[in-house]
Amino acid sequence: MNVSIIGIGLLGGSFALAVREKYPKMHFIGVDTSPVHGQLAIAKGIVDECLPLEEAVAKSTLVLLATPVNIITDMLPKLLDLLPEGATLTDLGSTKELICDAADQHPKRAQYVAAHPMAGTENSGPGAAFRDLLPGKNLIICDREKSAPDSIKLVEALFRDIGMKIFYMTPKEHDLHLAYVSHLSHVSAFALGLTVLEKEKDENTIFEMASTGFSSTVRLAKSSPQMWAPIFDQNRQNVSKALGDYIEFLQQYKAIIDNQDIAGSLDYMQRANVIRRVLEGIEKK
Amino acid sequence: MNVSIIGIGLLGGSFALAVREKYPKMHFIGVDTSPVHGQLAIAKGIVDECLPLEEAVAKSTLVLLATPVNIITDMLPKLLDLLPEGATLTDLGSTKELICDAADQHPKRAQYVAAHPMAGTENSGPGAAFRDLLPGKNLIICDREKSAPDSIKLVEALFRDIGMKIFYMTPKEHDLHLAYVSHLSHVSAFALGLTVLEKEKDENTIFEMASTGFSSTVRLAKSSPQMWAPIFDQNRQNVSKALGDYIEFLQQYKAIIDNQDIAGSLDYMQRANVIRRVLEGIEKK
Structure with missing residues (x-):
C-alpha cells in the first residue's frame, strides 16, 4: 500500500x-x-x-x-x-x-x-x-x-x-473547544514573549533572572508563524472570543492587586488551582 | 555549625x-x-x-x-x-x-x-x-x-x-525585573486556567482536547495562592504595570485577527519568536 x-x-x-x-x-x-x-x-x-x-x-x-x-x-x-x-x-x-x-x-x-x-x-x-x-x-x-x-x-x-x-x-464544536484549550495558549505565550522581550531589551537580564517557570509558560512562543497565522485566521471568531475572555480575567486580577484585595487574590488563585486535577488527567493519558 | x-x-x-x-x-x-x-x-x-x-x-x-x-x-x-x-x-x-x-x-x-x-x-x-x-x-x-x-x-x-x-x-531592579520574568508568567497562567475552566465546564472535554502545549502553558496555575498572593501584593506596582503591558499586547493581537491582518499576524509572531534564543540561553544554564 x-x-x-x-x-x-x-x-x-x-x-x-x-x-x-x-x-x-x-x-x-x-x-x-x-x-x-x-x-x-x-x-x-x-x-x-x-x-x-x-x-x-x-x-x-x-x-x-x-x-x-x-x-x-x-x-x-x-x-x-x-x-x-x-x-x-x-x-x-x-x-x-x-x-x-x-x-x-x-x-x-x-x-x-x-x-x-x-x-x-x-x-x-x-x-x-x-x-x-x-x-x-x-x-x-x-x-x-x-x-x-x-x-x-x-x-x-x-x-x-x-x-x-x-x-x-462536529467541526463547529471542534473549533470552539480548540480556541480555548490550544489556540489561546499559543496567543498567550506569543504575547508573554513580546511583553518580556520589550521590557528586557538587555537579554542577559532574562538569562539571569528567568527560571524554568518562565520557560515553560512562554515555550509556545517559539511556534511557527507560518503554521499559526492561518489557524488563528480561520478560527478568528472563536479565538477572538477566547482572547476577550482571557483579557477580562487578566483585567479582573489587575483590579484585585491594584485594590490590594488579598481575599480576592487568594480566591482567584484557588479557583485557578482546580486546573491541577485537569492536568493530572492529561498527564495520565 | x-x-x-x-x-x-x-x-x-x-x-x-x-x-x-x-x-x-x-x-x-x-x-x-x-x-x-x-x-x-x-x-x-x-x-x-x-x-x-x-x-x-x-x-x-x-x-x-x-x-x-x-x-x-x-x-x-x-x-x-x-x-x-x-x-x-x-x-x-x-x-x-x-x-x-x-x-x-x-x-x-x-x-x-x-x-x-x-x-x-x-x-x-x-x-x-x-x-x-x-x-x-x-x-x-x-x-x-x-x-x-x-x-x-x-x-x-x-x-x-x-x-x-x-x-x-538593587532591590528596586530586582522587583522590576521579577515582575516581568517571573510574576507575570504566574498571573498569565492563573488567568489562562480560569478562562479555560470557565468555558470548559465539562472537564472531560479538556482531557480529550488539550495537548502538552496547554499543560506547559498553564502549569504555573497550580502554584500556591498562600505563597503568591503576598508576592503580587508586595510587588503590586511592578506587577500591575507588567500586566497592563501584557494586556496591551493581547489587545493588539485581538485587533490583528479581528481585522484579518495576516501580515500583522506573521510579524507579531516572528517578533515573539526571538524568545527562542533567550530560552536556549536559559536551558544552557
Missing part, C-alpha cells in the same frame, strides 16, 4: 515514522514544496521517495494532507479531483470548519476523513518529527458520518494501531 | 537537602508552624530536629527565612532582635524592596543578607523539596554592600558550593 504525505513536517513526519514501525512494508511517498525538506525526510527514513503531487496521489491508497491550514483549504478540492477511486484523503489541520466546508460540496466528499491529532511541539519541519509524538495522544474526527465506511475504517485503524484514542465531534 | 530553616517548604527544604549533601556534619534545625511539615521534614532528612523559633535561632550560626514574603517582612526585625552576635540571617523571598526596607533601620542590618534563588516549581511544602532544585540555577543578592563581609562570605560560599551562580542588583 502506498501512502502519500503532503507536507512532510512535524505532524506528517511523525505520523509516517510511527506507522512505518508498525507496517514496515508500507511505501511512503513525500510531497513537499521544499526540496531540502524532501531530502531530509528521505534521510531520516520518514518517506521512501519524493514525487510531484499528481504522480504521488495517482498511485496512493491513502493521502495525508499535513500542510498549514490555509493550504489545506486550498488544496482539498483539487486533491479530491485527483484522488483515485477507492483511495482515501485525510488531513491533520488544527481547524475544521473551513476545511470541512471546502470538502462538503465535492462529489467525492465520502473519500475524505477530517482528522486532527491533539499533539504537537513548538518545533516544525521534518527535522522536528519524531516517532513518539502521536502514540498515546487523542485524535478528533469530525463529520464521521460524511465519510465512506471504508475510508473511516482505514484511517481509524492506522491511528489506533499507533496507539491513538479516537473521539468524534 | 547549626543552620535553622524557618519555613520548611519547597525552597527551604531543597536548600537544606543540597547543602547537607556537601556538608554532612552541619546540623539542621527546622522551624515550622505546622507540626506535620516538621515531622515530614525530619522523615525526609531535610532537618535533624524541629525546635521552637527562639530556641532554634539562639543556637544557630545561620538562619534561613523561607516563608511566604508577607511573613518574611513581619518576622525579619524580630529575628534580627533574636539573632546571636556573629550569626547571619538570610531569606529566599521573591520580592526584595519591602523585605530590605524592613531590615534597613535595624541596628543589626549588617548581619542580614537579602537573597533570592531563581528557581521553583508549582508545588509547595516539604514534600515538594528536592536536592536538585537549586544547583545550576542563579541567585540574586540585593544590597550586598549593606551586609557584613563575614555574612556575605558565609552565604555566598554555601550557595556557590551547591552549584549556584551569584548576581547582584
